[in-house]
Amino acid sequence: MSPILIERIQTIVVDLPTIRPHKLAMHTMQQQTLVIIRVQCSDGIEGIGEATTIGGLAYGNESPESIKQNIDSHLGPLLVGQEAANINAAMLHLDKAAKGNTFAKSGIESALLDAQGKRLGLPVSELLGGRVRDSLEVAWTLASGNTAKDIEEAERMLDIRRHRIFKLKIGAGEVNADLKHVIAIKQALGERASVRVDVNQARDESVALRACRILGDNGIDLIEQPISRVNRGGQVRLNQRSPAPIMADESIEGVEDAFSLAADGAASIFALKIAKNGGPRAVLRTAQIAEAAGIALYGGTMLEGSVGTLASAHAFVTLNKLTWATELFGPLLLTEEIVTHAPVYRDFQLEVPRTPGLGLTLDEERLAFFARK
Numbered sequence: 001m002s003p004i005l006i007e008r009i010q011t012i013v014v015d016l017p018t019i020r021p022h023k024l025a026m027h028t029m030q031q032q033t034l035v036i037i038r039v040q041c042s043d044g045i046e047g048i049g050e051a052t053t054i055g056g057l058a059y060g061n062e063s064p065e066s067i068k069q070n071i072d073s074h075l076g077p078l079l080v081g082q083e084a085a086n087i088n089a090a091m092l093h094l095d096k097a098a099k100g101n102t103f104a105k106s107g108i109e110s111a112l113l114d115a116q117g118k119r120l121g122l123p124v125s126e127l128l129g130g131r132v133r134d135s136l137e138v139a140w141t142l143a144s145g146n147t148a149k150d151i152e153e154a155e156r157m158l159d160i161r162r163h164r165i166f167k168l169k170i171g172a173g174e175v176n177a178d179l180k181h182v183i184a185i186k187q188a189l190g191e192r193a194s195v196r197v198d199v200n201q202a203r204d205e206s207v208a209l210r211a212c213r214i215l216g217d218n219g220i221d222l223i224e225q226p227i228s229r230v231n232r233g234g235q236v237r238l239n240q241r242s243p244a245p246i247m248a249d250e251s252i253e254g255v256e257d258a259f260s261l262a263a264d265g266a267a268s269i270f271a272l273k274i275a276k277n278g279g280p281r282a283v284l285r286t287a288q289i290a291e292a293a294g295i296a297l298y299g300g301t302m303l304e305g306s307v308g309t310l311a312s313a314h315a316f317v318t319l320n321k322l323t324w325a326t327e328l329f330g331p332l333l334l335t336e337e338i339v340t341h342a343p344v345y346r347d348f349q350l351e352v353p354r355t356p357g358l359g360l361t362l363d364e365e366r367l368a369f370f371a372r373k
């Protein structure tokens with residue numbers, strides 16, 4: 001039998017409106033930009049993937065435009081003619097020829113897994129060794145920039161049973177204002193919700209230590225990336241001194257970072273993101289390092305749309321333990337869909353389809369409408 005080959009890779013930049021401005025320490029999102037990747041194979045099967053970041057170049061080393069350009073000019077041509085069903089070989093071929101670019105590679109790996117799942121009639125989770133759960137609890141991020149609005153939003157999410165874990169984005173303004181904001185929200189929600197914060201590297205160690213102590217003493221369950229990814233010594237010290245556990249997010253830009261963070265004792269929780277590791281297979285290597293080191297896991301997001309969210313979800317349902325749940329709410333932050341059937345969120349959980357591949361079909365009309373011209 002002649003091998004099934006990769007014939008064509010297409011990248012589409014899609015701009016979608018958000019339900020409200022989403023305020024992070026380094027950027028306020030007014031919309032989200034997805035990069036959708038379509039991989040055509042010689043057996044007529046198409047795989048879809050997504051490579052999405054936050055705020056152009058505000059978050060990481062790759063922007064939507066650079067992801068598209070690097071796939072169109074470099075990664076795509078390298079893949080054409082490779083065996084579609086051998087994902088190990090295809091990704092190794094890319095890794096040998098191209099350094100970094102984990103976001104672009106994650107989208108490609110997702111698309112290859114989607115194609116292979118469709119080919120074999122299996123969900124991606126089963127290609128990754130098999131799922132141990134069918135749904136994932138999902139946190140919601142409160143980031144309107146206004147305390148009263150955030151409390152109202154959290155109350156609504158509790159009422160409709162969509163979320164009972166809330167992550168507060170802080171670090172844009174002054175530290176004491178942040179503390180006031182977070183404590184007010186925790187006091188309003190009390191034991192009905194888990195309240196966590198994400199500082200997105202905005203503080204330095206001198207400020208962060210006092211803030212971590214106050215947050216921990218006021219019932220905040222988790223503190224994500226309080227200081228720069230570059231300050232490893234500071235991260236180690238905060239991890240030892242903070243009463244609330246410290247989670248590494250930006251500090252992980254690949255599987256090797258996960259290993260050195262674990263070796264240094266720089267965090268007690270890892271945020272797993274397919275985009276920062278190079279795909280759903282790659283992120284499981286980081287998860288295995290964490291498991292071996294006794295580091296707890298959290299299923300993170302780059303605020304991807306439905307395709308990237310389910311690519312992440314198929315990986316996360318295979319994990320033994322996800323102590324801190326997930327934040328796979330990206331599609332819910334968008335007012336528009338580009339797939340025919342949106343992922344289902346019910347009873348605080350995201351349901352992970354059992355249909356072949358990622359379990360999604362692109363809505364060609366909506367995709368063409370929102371594609372950047």
Ligand SMILES: O=C(O)C[C@H]1C=CC(=O)O1
Pocket residue numbers: 054141143169198200249300301302303327
């Ligand atoms: O974790 C981040 O830094 C990125 C992202 C995840 C949720 C959210 O609101 O922003």
Ligand SMILES: [Mn+2]
Pocket residue numbers: 198200224225249250271
């Ligand atoms: Mn984060």
